[in-house]
Amino acid sequence: MNPIEKVQLSLQEILTDALEEAREKGHLNFASIPDFVIEVPREKEHGDFACNVAMLLARQARMAPRKIAEIIVEHLEIDKLSLLEKVEVAGAGFINLFLKNDWLFKIPILVHEMGERYGYNAPQGKKVQVEFVSANPTGNLHMGNARGGAIGDTLANILQRAGYEVQREFYINDAGNQIEIFTDSLEVRYLQLTGHSVPFPENGYAGQDVIDTVKNIMAIYGNKLNDLPAEERRKILVEFALKEKVAYIKKTLINFGIEYDVWFSEQTLHDAGKVDQVIDRLQEQGYIYENEGALWFKSSLFGDEKDEVLKRANGLPTYFAADIAYHLDKFERGFDWVINVWGADHHGHIARMKGAMQALGYNPDRLDIVLMQLVRLYRGGNIVRMSKRTGTTVSLDELIEEVGKDAARFFFVMRSPDSHLDFDLELAKKKNQDNPVYYAQYAHARICSIFRQAAAAGVSLGPIEQINTSLLNEEEELLLLRKIADFPDEIRIAARTLAPHRIARYVLDLAGLFHSFYNHHRVLTGDHALQEARLLLMDITRTTVKNALGILGVNAPEQM
Structure with missing residues (x-):
């Protein structure tokens, strides 16, 4: 489950209702509501979420975006909406949405129940190959x-x-x-x-x-x-x-x-005649010509700087020809999305490979190259x-x-x-917090130490459903809850943008928020109800750190 997506859907529904009401009352005139975005703003002072619908409606409504945003906000009945604390219009017409903390207090139970599965998103129904x-x-x-x-x-x-x-x-x-x-x-x-x-x-x-x-x-x-x-x-x-x-x-x-x-052998492509077959197929479709005894692929038709040789004058196929056959084989195996990780020196190879796939009848957008x-x-x-x-x-x-x-x-x-x-x-x-991986792993080990201290004192978590998570209202606690809530969405965005470094940055940010909490607050206190809530917060922080490190292929040690 993705808590951020769930909130975004609720906000989308709230804003859509406000737009429909404004249109019904004649305060806004538009034919259809555009596909607007509700996203997390970079600056905290801009709210928990921000929406761009007013900018997208300006042409239809024939009105300044900021004025549209103000009309939308006027039709939001904040006092009847349990999710929203306040709404502001900012800049040229952004709608900044500030949420009550109630939604965050549901996060601990969700994470505790999902455990090592926390972070997983709903099945996409698509096959992806990463080479x-x-x-x-x-x-x-x-x-x-x-x-x-x-x-x-x-x-x-x-x-x-x-x-x-x-x-x-x-x-x-x-x-x-x-x-x-x-x-x-x-x-x-x-x-x-x-x-x-x-x-x-x-x-x-x-x-x-x-x-x-x-x-x-x-x-x-x-x-x-x-x-x-x-x-x-x-x-x-x-x-x-x-x-x-x-x-x-x-x-x-x-x-x-x-x-x-x-483990796929290039030699098997040659043995099965697939390299010659793909050259013949491209030739039949008019994408190959002969020059000085060699066969050339018209890669310049697809944005490449020049055409490329597929078969040399001596009759031997080039590496590029085998690579085309290999990528065709990938798609013929039923992958919806093919991703390659290449060195930056292969930059010039991208356009011609995408072009070859297009020439063979495949959408080149189904092939993505991550250059390093x-x-x-x-x-x-x-x-x-x-x-x-x-x-x-x-x-x-x-x-x-x-x-x-x-x-x-x-x-x-x-x-x-x-x-x-x-x-x-x-x-x-280095075995200190200057080392980024040590810093992240130490957060996990430190939380494990808290639970060892709790066990030594005879303290353990009671029934989760009886814990009052609304007691977690200190700034450091709320920041931790929000960061933990972000985790599944970070994974979704990292997948969409092919950005593995987002998860490394995320776990460092989460570790930093934990260390800040640890330096400001005690978990084992004389207040039983608060102690229970903080132990649960530590438990879900430990789970999320471990799950994030696991994505990176990094261990989460219990002692350091």
Whole structure:
């Protein structure tokens, strides 16, 4: 249940009644009531909610918006409306609505009853696929993969709680040119390690992990692969390496709190002929032309800067062709909404991919791309570029080992995906309230401590329905109640806007309101009725903090 949506519907009904009455009395003249918005204003002094209906009616009513707003307010019988405390007209014609606190006093029972389900919205009846990370299985997972993993998994959690049926998918790029280069690298390393003097390819994968993989192969085959034809040797090498790399990726991501529903192999698209089929389909529909032996997709028709090659002059399809086939496959599997998390360097790929979907008969708005910017690691004010262990880029494994899964995930989603992220390793390890994830987790642990103190004193919550929540009328208490009431709506908005950082910001704000309450008021008091009400407030605050952290893939510890 979404308390904010429930209030918004009530306010919509109240304002609609006032509009109808104003029209009946001849004070306003309009043909139909427009689809107006009731939203939470940024500034508290502008009320609990604000409405823009007067601005939308100005043309129909042929009247200044502020005058329309004043007429609407005149037809609101405040004294007969249990929900409203007062209504004000502001600015050019906004209607600011101030609510009585009664609705907030119903929140504790709702949250207590829903428990870990608090925050979930009504089912949407739509299937959503979130594809993220999808790293080439040729090396270690790096910081970009790590941020994409945290963003994608958090988005999937948000969408599930927003009422969607969600599938997480990893696209294994196990075909194409990069796999050929990977195979070349494996073969040369194998030959070198078995006593042959051969040069390493200039564009090869030179990391230590490739050497380690070849040593694992040698532990099984020894020098025997030298006796095989090159094609057979290369097949054994790459199949072993890909299996090992995918297993590594799975293990690392599980350690990062991510488990996928589907691991989709690019090679299966080629094996099933789906890449050639999609090229033929686009050609039949007139979206492909030939130039210098290559086949080009008319992506410029769909807002791309230039047309793109789908099949090279040598007859080999491009990565873009396989990607079109993959996205077509997604829609053919019945997803209503497809979401990809990509690095910002893929910005130019968006228009052409949406264009390809449109050319194939699908609404391009059903495909959304979340672009994420780069991550810069810092330690003590200095940028960290290289791993101490391998001398190459810092891996996700090393990051988890140093700062832990919780801090890593929280830091990666703390900022909007389209903003650059400076990841401070020293800050992420701090055990004080300067560290954002510690600050949020400490709120949960602190509340657990209150309940341990209560239990030690023989105090426990009585029957919930008998607790007088209207005693929670201190400013810090009301602010906590309102923030908790906002939680399901925050999830709804975060899902609609694909903004995982909203939940990180929300839990920090909620933790801040709790810490403020804790510093101003005692929970265990001599006043039994107030004590009961505050214990219930602490209980629902703990639940909401835990549920919000859970969306981020972060633990809610009971002691710190």
